[in-house]
Amino acid sequence: MLTARAGLPRRLLAELIGTALLVTSVVGSGIMAARLSPDDVGLQLLQNSTATVLALTVLILVFGPVSGAHFNPVVTAVDWWLHRGGSLGGVAAYAAAQTVGAVAGALLANAMFGVPAAVSGRVREGANLWLGETVATAGLVLLIFALVRTGRAALAAPAVGAYIGAAYWFTSSTSFANPAVTIGRTFTDTFAGIAPASVAPFIAAQVIGAFIGAGLVVALYPAPVSQPVAASDLR
Template identity: 65%
Template sequence: MDRPMNPAPPWRRAAAEFLGTGLLVTVVVGSGIAAQRLSPNDVGLELMENSIATALGLAVLILIFQPISGAHLNPCVTLADRTLGAALPAGTIAVYVVAQVAGGVGGAVLANTMFDTPTVLSTTQRATVGHLLGEVVATAGLVLLIFALARTGRAVLAGPAVGAYIGAAYWFTSSTSFANPAVTVGRIFTDTFAGIAPGSAWPFLAAQLVGAAVGVGLVQILFPLPRKAHP
């Protein structure tokens, strides 16, 4: 993700990642609960409502937090950024990931509380072969999109582009495109439309990391950095 020209201090970047990821999970979980209540017994309509809210909310959050932390909001994006050449110290990566995961859990609790829903572990089982393949595809596509924009000078488009991609991936992937370990962990803590059981979460996390690796490989093949000229 594009980095600001005048980097904010580390504590402010960590706060942005915590708040941004937390609000993202709040959007995902909260809109899922609202969809269940507004459109009971119509899973297709519920998914449409959930996907539209998530796509729009994610676009807005990226626009808010991109100037502060780069708006990673996703451990896969943070790790891919480092792999693809960002000068992120190991300590910064650790702080980002911890902030993202903590934010994800907090966002689920916030959504549950707003809708007077208890914060309990999800019982929704999702880990099938098809779902895991869907997570590989969704995460690889997300990483490819973000760094294709960054390496071609179009990072300003990340908000609407990433929002549109996730909104579409809700529908074209079997897993409904979690594509984010922090969001996956957060969604363990809600037994609602968006929830995922702990036993399914671990395979999802593994599939997301595989997808991130595939995405990094595609970026290096399709958008290689120019070689430095030797003096």
């Protein structure tokens, strides 16, 4: 994911807005799906995943040239580790902007659909779900940085959208694969929500998945085919 060398404030704004709109699409489409298909959970998931795929693809196209369109702390952290593209302070700033954006996005979706602001009571726990999050995150990291290291970053928007859409269905956890989004989704007691008690294990699984994905990137693509601009250029 190539990025213009925009100033850090502008990149943080892009990450905040992009992550907010991503979570709005996840939560909002989940609410709409539950209302349109109240008795068919499979159809709800299809509606929710389709909206997320389309929204994520568009958001990467819009915000990618500004910030790299990470919208995800583990993507930012792995990008820094692989490319040494800036300071740890910049990584932390990206993660903070992404998390604030995710919370704002959930609250915006609640407001648009007239859902009372509430902490989610939807418990998501179990080793099978944590394994699903590990697999989903590892695959996401491998995909993104395989594209970057082989000079095909322009394909990130459709490829990442397609992967997340597929992972909704082939992982037991429905592929959160994102610590900021996981935190944001605690602020909606709807179809897409997650209870606060379920957050820490999900994030732990995502971090493990990020390490696995990064290791696979280094093993499979030890050096870039052509040196890209570091997506997190956080200096």
